[in-house]
Amino acid sequence: MLPGESPLHSPPESPIFADDSAMPKAAARPAPAGIAHRASRLNDWMRRYSWAVAMTVAIVITVGGLVILESGRMRIAAEYETALDAKGATAQLSTLAADIATLTADERGFALKPDGAYQAHFADTAARVRRTLASLDAYYRRIGDDAALASFAQIRAAADDEIAHGTARLAEPSKDAADAAVPTPADASASAGTSATLDAALxxxxxxxxxxxxxxxDASRADQRISTLCVAALCALNIVLFLLLFRNLGIxxxxxxxxQKALITQQEELDQLVFARTRQLEALAWHLQSVSENEKTxxxxxxxxELGSILTASKMDVAWVRGKLKDAEPAMAEKLARALGNLxxxxxxxxxxxxxxxxxxxxNFGxxxxxxxxxxxxxQRNGWSIEFDLPGEDVxxxxxxxxxxxRVAQESLTNAAKYARASRIRVALGVGEENVSLSITxxxxxxRPQDLKRTQTHGLVGMRQRVSARGGRFEIERVTPHGTAISVSMPRERSADATDLAQSA
Structure with a gap:
């Protein structure tokens, strides 16, 4: 409504607008269900991921607090360094003023009584003044204070003039020259004015x-207070977040x-299934090994x-031909002799x-x-010494x-020949009423410990499977101080259920 406009001049509401306002009300009736659904999804998401959000926020706050603290520490360190440099510059300025006064005193003392001690002291003081001036010049150039650098340039020029003037006066050796070096009242007045100007500038x-x-x-104290407040605020916020996190973790x-209670039941069922499948696989492995051994036999x-008879007959024929040609054809007999060696x-x-x-x-022998x-x-092949612990009679x-x-003993000796670099082998066989054990050391x-966990060592895997298929136990370990021990324990007779599983496989 414009200023001065009466409510009587406002346009009347149209029926169209009235109908339109009524339509959203009718359409908005399903809205609470949608809002409830979204709120439910939001609550579910918060219950599921609130710990991740809280942890992320806590980490961000912690990192941010560390950054703030580090930046504050760097600022405080820089401010303290600035204060120390300023204090050092103040001390150097005081020392410079005292040294310049000393130069003037030495110059006047030499004018009253020419003495080499005044000259030596003046030279030492002048060198010290130059070092102080160089240090202060480097300081003012480093901090970049143009006004202070301009004032210091004037002080440095006046100090250099004072040193040069005094050096010229103290360099005159004769007594007449020393008398001539006595300052006039005008020189004394000028020197006093210069000293006053230097003192005022310093x-x-x-x-x-x-x-x-x-x-x-003051800036460093303010930064310390700000850092303390920031740390307190961040700690309080982290405490709140961790309380929320622990509450969610409890839920x-x-x-x-x-x-977990539901998984325990499933795990027990799976364990039983795995046990049954393992027994079936062991029986199948034993069956396959039996088939392999039968095929090898x-x-x-x-x-x-077949091959033995063929090779034996060929050897006999070649030997007969060689005997016939030994005297008539020596070269052919030599070839036949080589053929006999190959056979x-x-x-x-x-x-x-x-x-x-x-x-x-x-x-044949057991x-x-x-x-x-x-x-x-x-x-004999590897140059070992053998120690046996075997039964006196075959069983x-x-x-x-x-x-x-x-087969286990064969594979163990093969591995020892390839990798062990051993000089002594011990083979032991123990036979009991129910079990039989074999040990090779x-x-x-x-x-190596990492070799025990490798799955690519087919020799060890084959020995384990061969023994486990018989319901036995296979162990391999590193002995002290060095060496390897392989132990096998197997039942003497197979159980009836294993035999049934092998036959069904």
Missing amino acids: ALLRLNEERRAQHAL QLDKQARV ELARELHD DQGIALKRRIIEDMRPTVLA LVTALRSLADEAA KLGEAIEIALF DDGIGI
Whole structure:
């Protein structure tokens, strides 16, 4: 409404506007449900993420407080440094005034009584004045005070003139010259005026520096008060935030406790399932190892029967031909002799492959003799000394257990030859009523702790699986002071349920 306008001149409300105002009221009826939904989502979000928000805010406040404190500390340090520099400049100005007065006194004393002591003292004082002037000049240039620097330039020029004038007077050696050097009343009046001007300028600079120092101290005290207030405010705010955080953590812990109770039941069910699957996998692994050993036995038998007969017949034929051609064709006989050597190497390789696949000593003489033969051959190849702790007589443990223990011993001796750099090996076999144990120890460099956790060491993994498939226990550890010990413990007879699982696999 414009000034002076009567309410009677206001336009009447239109029915259209009345209808429009009524429509939003009708449409706004569902609004409380939407607002409640948004409020519920907001509350849920706050319950879920309030700890993160509070922690983030606390960290930001803490970092901000540290930044404020550090900046305040730097300002206070700079202000204290400014105050100390100003105090030092004040002291130097006082020293400069005293030294200039000393120069004047030395000059007058020499004029009354020419003496070398006055000259030496004047020279020392003049050098000290120059050092003080240089220090003050560097100070005023560093702080960048143009007015003080201009005043100090005048003082420095007057001091230099005083030093030069006094040096010229004290340099005259003759008595007549000394008498001539006695200052006239006009010179004395001019010298007194110069000294008064210097004293006034130095006093003005000292007052300026004292004010500068006092101003810096007042600023540092103000910064200290501000820093104290900031720290108090930040600490109070952090306390409030941490109280809210701990309250929210209590709510979350209660919720987690309820969830934990539900997870315990699920974990027990999963443990039972994992246990059942593990037993099935162990039985399957044992079945696969049995199949592998059977295939190795069949292949070894075929190599022995088929390839062995072929190589033996070929060797006999080559030997017969060589005997016939030995005198008539010496060069061809030499070639045939080399062929006989190659056939011997092939036969030896065939025997070694067959022994690795299916050791005949184990099949014919038993586990004790096989372990002794295996260790003796490894000792001969690697230059070891062997210590045995084996039963006096061979025992029958069953084909499956014997081949498993033999494979573990074979892999252990192979690893010792490759990595241990040992000089002594100990092989022990213990047979009880229910369990059988095998121990192989070397005095090498010892297995590293990180190698025990590696999953790429197929030899160790294979030994563990072979033993665990029989329900046994496999351990490998580093012995003191150096060396590696491998221990295996297995039951002598398999349980009935494991046999059933193997057959079903």
